[in-house]
Amino acid sequence: MPAFICPLCQSPLLAQAPSWRCENGHSFDVAREGYVNLLPVQHKKSKSPGDTPDSVQARRAFLQAGHYQPLRDAVTDLLRPLAALTLLDLGCGEGYYTSALHEVVPEVTGLDIAKPAIQLAARRFKGITWLVGSGSLLPLAAQSQDVVSSLFSPLPVAEMARVLRPGGHVLVVTPAPEHLWTVREGLFGEVRAHEPDKFLKDFAEGFELVGRELVRYPLTLTQQALKDLLAMTPYAWKAKAERRALLEQQDGFATEAAFSVMLFRKLA
Numbered sequence: 017m018p019a020f021i022c023p024l025c026q027s028p029l030l031a032q033a034p035s036w037r038c039e040n041g042h043s044f045d046v047a048r049e050g051y052v053n054l055l056p057v058q059h060k061k062s063k064s065p066g067d068t069p070d071s072v073q074a075r076r077a078f079l080q081a082g083h084y085q086p087l088r089d090a091v092t093d094l095l096r097p098l099a100a101l102t103l104l105d106l107g108c109g110e111g112y113y114t115s116a117l118h119e120v121v122p123e124v125t126g127l128d129i130a131k132p133a134i135q136l137a138a139r140r141f142k143g144i145t146w147l148v149g150s151g152s153l154l155p156l157a158a159q160s161q162d163v164v165s166s167l168f169s170p171l172p173v174a175e176m177a178r179v180l181r182p183g184g185h186v187l188v189v190t191p192a193p194e195h196l197w198t199v200r201e202g203l204f205g206e207v208r209a210h211e212p213d214k215f216l217k218d219f220a221e222g223f224e225l226v227g228r229e230l231v232r233y234p235l236t237l238t239q240q241a242l243k244d245l246l247a248m249t250p251y252a253w254k255a256k257a258e259r260r261a262l263l264e265q266q267d268g269f270a271t272e273a274a275f276s277v278m279l280f281r282k283l284a
């Protein structure tokens with residue numbers, strides 16, 4: 017079991033059912049599904065932060081249909097040779113990628129701020145430590161992880177560096193410039209290319225870029241898949257309702273998935 021720390025006082029947590037406790041008397045219940053909520057009420061920015069139950073279900077349906085399977089395979093292939101023992105997956109959602117990472121890393125922790133996503137993950141994937149928590153203050157001890165992954169999730173670089181051992185790795189996946197171009201065209205008319213390199217400067221100190229890959233392939237989406245995709249896509253709600261409705265009527269919609277995968281190594 018990796019070393020967890022109390023989100024309130026940063027003392028070590030004794031991780032034992034039915035509740036995790038620190039020496040200062042803070043305690044966090046292990047939920048029926050097996051996850052632990054380490055998000056203190058005062059750290060919540062809204063009543064239910066993160067994804068809604070509907071968007072979580074849509075995401076699960078879309079991912080289970082295999083549309084992003086090539087990405088899932090690419091990240092596990094990239095991690096396998098590292099022979100890591102511990103991994104923290106930040107913004108893990110309902111665990112689609114986390115469960116694949118668990119096939120190549122024995123001790124995996126999945127962290128997400130959205131409780132509905134963690135509930136779904138914990139019900140489905142056993143053998144992984146599932147936590148509701150904040151990425152800005154990771155509930156893990158310093159130098160306790162071999163790998164920290166963030167797929168389409170925030171990059172709290174200082175916290176990642178703190179929990180990684182020297183020589184540990186950060187895996188980052190972001191949308192590549194042409195990702196879902198025609199979907200975004202349908203939603204907004206005009207499309208701005210994603211900028212997968214804009215965060216690189218954040219890793220300039222203390223890390224080196226040791227791997228980089230573009231995962232790119234065509235996608236043909238049924239009407240249901242397109243609806244699920246729009247429900248899980250963070251920018252879809254910004255589109256005009258009539259544009260979105262028009263797009264949702266499409267069947268056999270052709271687009272392209274394009275992901276930027278990067279691997280950084282923490283310098284000693």
Ligand SMILES: [Zn+2]
Binds near residue numbers: 024026038039040042
């Ligand atoms: Zn405490």
